Ligand SMILES: [Ca+2]
Ligand SMILES: [Ca+2]
């Protein structure tokens with residue numbers, strides 16, 4: 001049951017529209033998803049781009065197979081809870097399948113820059129400091145051609161040289177011309193219904209680590225750093241954090257229908273992938289999971305960062321407790337916690353909310369399948385993906401706690417700095 005204490009501690013009201021967050025998010029067809037590309041959502045970054053002390057909001061925006069949809073959204077916060085769309089004036093102009101976003105000051109000029117992942121080529125927006133951003137992808141040496149599907153990203157200084165490096169997870173090497181349509185292949189069905197194909201049956205993708213050279217350019221160091229050693233995966237959410245408290249940031253990648261990845265930073269420019277040994281590659285039964293969103297916090301206060309990972313519809317949400325961190329010769333052992341609720345289905349993200357001395361988990365989800373009404377009524381999606389009033393029409397909100405059964409649907413939510421939820425949130 002939701003206790004009175006819980007209700008008093010978390011009292012959210014959706015005032016996104018009143019606050020000016022009104023733009024409609026686009027990512028694929030509204031009623032029909034022909035390709036898996038159309039099924040994922042978009043990331044959000046909350047950061048103070050103009051240095052006025054108030055956090056602003058960037059929301060990645062996508063497109064459709066017909067090319068609908070505009071650039072991503074940058075909202076300026078006036079400090080009184082009102083947001084104004086400033087994308088155009090700020091130079092946020094690139095259209096396309098914008099997916100994830102991460103914010104970080106890669107050039108150490110005191111202004112937070114943005115990396116936006118795309119299906120196609122990612123974009124690095126340098127913050128020019130006058131309320132404007134410049135697309136410096138080419139100057140930075142990042143790829144400007146290709147069809148990689150960038151998903152999660154994280155700015156992290158893996159070599160501790162004082163300059164933020166960049167890790168990007170890629171989802172599927174998707175060639176839409178070579179991909180069957182819904183129902184045309186055994187991999188293009190879900191529970192007997194024709195759906196967009198994938199990720200199974202489609203080529204998995206390679207993750208990328210870019211080293212910051214300190215002169216505004218990056219170099220792909222994936223091979224020497226050992227990022228490609230474990231092989232290709234269907235990578236989605238990424239978090240860089242120091243899981244064994246040795247001072248070197250490690251990297252966890254939630255992977256869809258492939259073992260998730262935990263790159264242990266060896267401190268010499270190389271990583272060793274330790275997800276299986278650490279217990280975070282599979283679920284507690286050793287089974288594959290369709291990992292999607294990921295968040296990190298020390299929920300039990302033992303000094304070691306734990307991992308929460310959302311998974312696709314019908315699976316449990318994973319909570320990996322970091323038991324001993326650096327005390328073990330092994331890279332930290334993590335224990336999957338059984339007492340979790342069903343994921344809300346579809347892509348999801350967790351954020352941690354600390355209030356009243358407790359940490360709560362918040363999850364968003366989206367149902368991406370086209371269900372018949374009768375099937376929908378019986379589905380987990382119907383039960384757990386309650387319709388919310390989020391800025392993106394495709395996101396439905398739900399709430400649960402780590403130690404209570406899910407009881408409440410349709411809880412409305414208020415934006416506050418630090419507790420925005422959407423797929424692929426990345427904050428440096
Ligand atoms: Ca601001
Ligand atoms: Ca900067």
Ligand SMILES: [Ca+2]
Pocket residue numbers: 156157158159160161162163164165212
């Ligand atoms: Ca660095």
Ligand SMILES: [Ca+2]
Pocket residue numbers: 241242243244245246247248249250265
């Ligand atoms: Ca570490």
